[in-house]
Amino acid sequence: MKLTEAKQQFISSWGAFGTHWGINRTMAQIHALLLVSPEPMTQDDIMEELNISRGNTNMNIRELINWGLVERVLLSGERKEYFLAEKDMWKVMKQIVKERKKRELEPMLQLLDKLADVEGDKRDKQIRTFVDTISSIKKLGLQADKTLDIMIKADEHWFLGTMMKFLK
Amino acid sequence: MKLTEAKQQFISSWGAFGTHWGINRTMAQIHALLLVSPEPMTQDDIMEELNISRGNTNMNIRELINWGLVERVLLSGERKEYFLAEKDMWKVMKQIVKERKKRELEPMLQLLDKLADVEGDKRDKQIRTFVDTISSIKKLGLQADKTLDIMIKADEHWFLGTMMKFLK
DNA sequence: CTAATCTTTCAATATATTTTGAAAATTCGA
DNA sequence: TCGAATTTTCAAAATATATTGAAAGATTAG
Numbered sequence: 318m319k320l321t322e323a324k325q326q327f328i329s330s331w332g333a334f335g336t337h338w339g340i341n342r343t344m345a346q347i348h349a350l351l352l353v354s355p356e357p358m359t360q361d362d363i364m365e366e367l368n369i370s371r372g373n374t375n376m377n378i379r380e381l382i383n384w385g386l387v388e389r390v391l392l393s394g395e396r397k398e399y400f401l402a403e404k405d406m407w408k409v410m411k412q413i414v415k416e417r418k419k420r421e422l423e424p425m426l427q428l429l430d431k432l433a434d435v436e437g438d439k440r441d442k443q444i445r446t447f448v449d450t451i452s453s454i455k456k457l458g459l460q461a462d463k464t465l466d467i468m469i470k471a472d473e474h475w476f477l478g479t480m481m482k483f484l485k
Numbered sequence: 486m487k488l489t490e491a492k493q494q495f496i497s498s499w500g501a502f503g504t505h506w507g508i509n510r511t512m513a514q515i516h517a518l519l520l521v522s523p524e525p526m527t528q529d530d531i532m533e534e535l536n537i538s539r540g541n542t543n544m545n546i547r548e549l550i551n552w553g554l555v556e557r558v559l560l561s562g563e564r565k566e567y568f569l570a571e572k573d574m575w576k577v578m579k580q581i582v583k584e585r586k587k588r589e590l591e592p593m594l595q596l597l598d599k600l601a602d603v604e605g606d607k608r609d610k611q612i613r614t615f616v617d618t619i620s621s622i623k624k625l626g627l628q629a630d631k632t633l634d635i636m637i638k639a640d641e642h643w644f645l646g647t648m649m650k651f652l653k
Numbered sequence: 654c655t656a657a658t659c660t661t662t663c664a665a666t667a668t669a670t671t672t673t674g675a676a677a678a679t680t681c682g683a
Numbered sequence: 684t685c686g687a688a689t690t691t692t693c694a695a696a697a698t699a700t701a702t703t704g705a706a707a708g709a710t711t712a713g
Contacts, residue, residue: 318599318602318604318616319604319605320605323499323603323615324615324648325671326599326600327596327600327615327619330593333700334593337585337588338507339504339505339506341514341700341701342701343701353615353618354614355610355611369702369703370702370704371661371703371704371705372663372703372705373703375660375662375666376661376701379661396710396711397658398659398660404621406621406622406624406625407625409590410625417505420505421502421505423660425502428495428498431486431494432486432491432494432495434486436487437487437488443488444488444521446521446522447491447492449572450520450521450572450574451495451521452573453573455573457578460645464648473656475575477628479634479651480651481631483650483651510671511672527700528690537673538673539674539690539691540673540674540691540693541671541672541673541674543692544691544692547691564680564688564689565688565689566690567689654713655702656711657712658692658709659708659709660689660707660710660711661706661707662705662706662708663697663703663705663706663707664703664704664705665704666701666704667700667701668699668702668704669701670697670698670700671696671697672695672698672700673697674693674694674695675693675696676691676693677691678690678691679688679689680687680688680689680691681686681687681688682685682686682688683685683686683687
C-alpha cells in the first residue's frame, strides 16, 4: 500500500474510532494527521489536507491543545503558528486517561458519594437495591481511580513489565 | 436525600455519562433504571418511568440485550416480557469491556496490521514517521488486548487482589 | 502607527442522531 | 383458528451536534 492511501485510511479510521469515544470526528482526524506528520503543520496545511473550514480547524486544534495532545510551536522567522502532536503513544495514552479521569470518573465518584446515603428504611427492597448498586459501582470506580492514578505516574517499561509478570 | 430524587439523579447522570462513551442517552438511562430496580420491569413500566415512546424503549432494550447487560425474563402466568439487569458490577464491567474490545479494539488492530507494511523507502522521513507511529500504536493496542483478555476471564477477587499487590 | 497577516468567534447552515407513533408482525390463550 | 395482547419496525419529525465562512479581533513587521 502506498503512503498516501495508508495515511488516508489511518486518518479516516481514527476519526471513526474517535466517535465511539465521545470525541468528534474532526478532532480525531486532525490528531491522526499530526501523529503521522514528521514536521509541525500550520492551520492552513491541516485545512487543505483534510478539506475542512478554517473555523472548524481552529476550534479542534484548540481542543487538542486543551487535551494536552498537541502543542503550539513557533518557528523562528515565521509569523504563523505551527502545531505538533506528541508522538510517544504511552504518553498520549496517559494524557487521555488523565483527562477523562478528571472530566468523567471523578465527578461520577462525587455523585455516587452523595447518592449513597439515601434516606429510608434499609429493609425496604427498593432502597436496599439502590444502595447496593450505588455502592458496588462506587467500589469499582474507586478501584479504577487508584489503578489509573498509578498508571498516569508510571513509566512504560516498569508498568507493562510488572503488570505482565503479575497477570501471567 | 429521598429515594425518588436519588434515583432520578442517578438515571440522569448515568445517561449523560453514557453519551461520553458513545452510548446513547436513552440506552444508558434504561440501564440505570434497571440497575436500581429490584424487580424485573416491563416495557410499559420503563416507558412510563422515563417518559419515552414505545419504539424508543423497545429498540434500546434490545440493544442492552445485545450488549449482554439485560436479560428477558418470563414470569409464569404472564404474557408480557419482563427485563432484568445484571447487578454484579464486576460482571457488567467485564461484559462492556468484552464487547468494546470486540467491536473496536480488534478491528483497529487488524487495520494497523495492514497499514504497517506501507511501501517505500524507509529512510524517507514521511514513511518512517508513519511506520513508527503505527507500530507504536499497535504495540500499545496489543498490550491492552492481552490485559483486557485476562481481565475478562478473571474472577473479581483474584484480579483486584493481584492489582492491589501490584500497585502497592 | 498602519497595514498586512494571522487567529478567533459565532450565527447561520448543514449533517447526523435520536425519538416518535402508528402500522405491521408476532405470540399465545381460549 | 381467531383475536386480543404484545412486540417490532421504520418513515417522518424532532433534536442535537458539527461545520462553515465571514467578520471581528489580535499581533507584529516595517
